[in-house]
Amino acid sequence: MKAISICRRWSGQWRAAVLLSVSAFLLSACAAPRYATEVRYAPPATEAGMTCLKGCHVELQACQADCQSRREACIAGIEPRVDAAFEEALKRYELERRHYMRERQFYQLDQALHFGFYHHPFYYGYPGYPGPFWSTDRYWDDPPVPPVAPDRAVIRAEVIDRHCNEPCGCQEAFDQCYVDCGGQVERRVVCIENCREGDPLPNPSAPEGTP
Helix, strand or coil, X not given: CHHHHHHHHHHHHHHHHHHHHHHHHHHHHHCCCEEEEEXXXXXXXXXXXXXXXXXXXXXXXXXXXXXHHHHHHHHHCCHHHHHHHHHHHHHHHHHHHHHHHHHHHHHHHHHHHCCCCCCCCCCCCCCCCCCCCCCCCCCCCCCCCCCCCCCHHHHHHHHHHHHCCCCCCHHHHHHHHHHHCCCEEEEXXXXXXXXXXXXXXXXXXXXXXXX
16 A cells, blocks of 8 residues: 555656646747847948047947936936826725725625625626526635735836936947948847747847847
8 A cells, every 4th residue: 555655646746747847848938039139340440440439439428428417317306206106106006905905805705604606796697697696606716916005116216217218329329430430330130048940030120138
């Protein structure tokens, strides 16, 4: 009997391992490839071109400094937007909390009385709809999930990202200046994750990390 129990236990563990392996394989097979754009700079061949590049670097640094200054100024005045967004989030949370309290009361009553009809109000098992009232095909077996209270720090980061992190175009302007000085800028798309042979490569101008 002990040997049979061990065999059954080993068989169950083996089946679980096979299922996990198959699931991992299917997930990896279904995952979409991720790409990145590699950029290669070939400097100009002339002395005049190299001198020209120095101006490109100066303009790049000035553009980045101006972009950072505008971002910092935007963040310095962002609090009224954050307050408005946080207030709106609190209103939504209060509505969701009231809805959750009603759902929880109904769920607790259902569990206490073992009625087994904790369903959406338009579920077919209610009176006036086709099907028996004492339906055992439960639509919701789990208790309702309470809403998450808004976090002002998270909302502030989202508002900053939405209003203050606008692209400045500094790198694009530098690349064009580089080419105008006689250099070459080459872009090559490479797969960096979930790569499969034969998959078409996206346009090099697409954002990094997108298929």
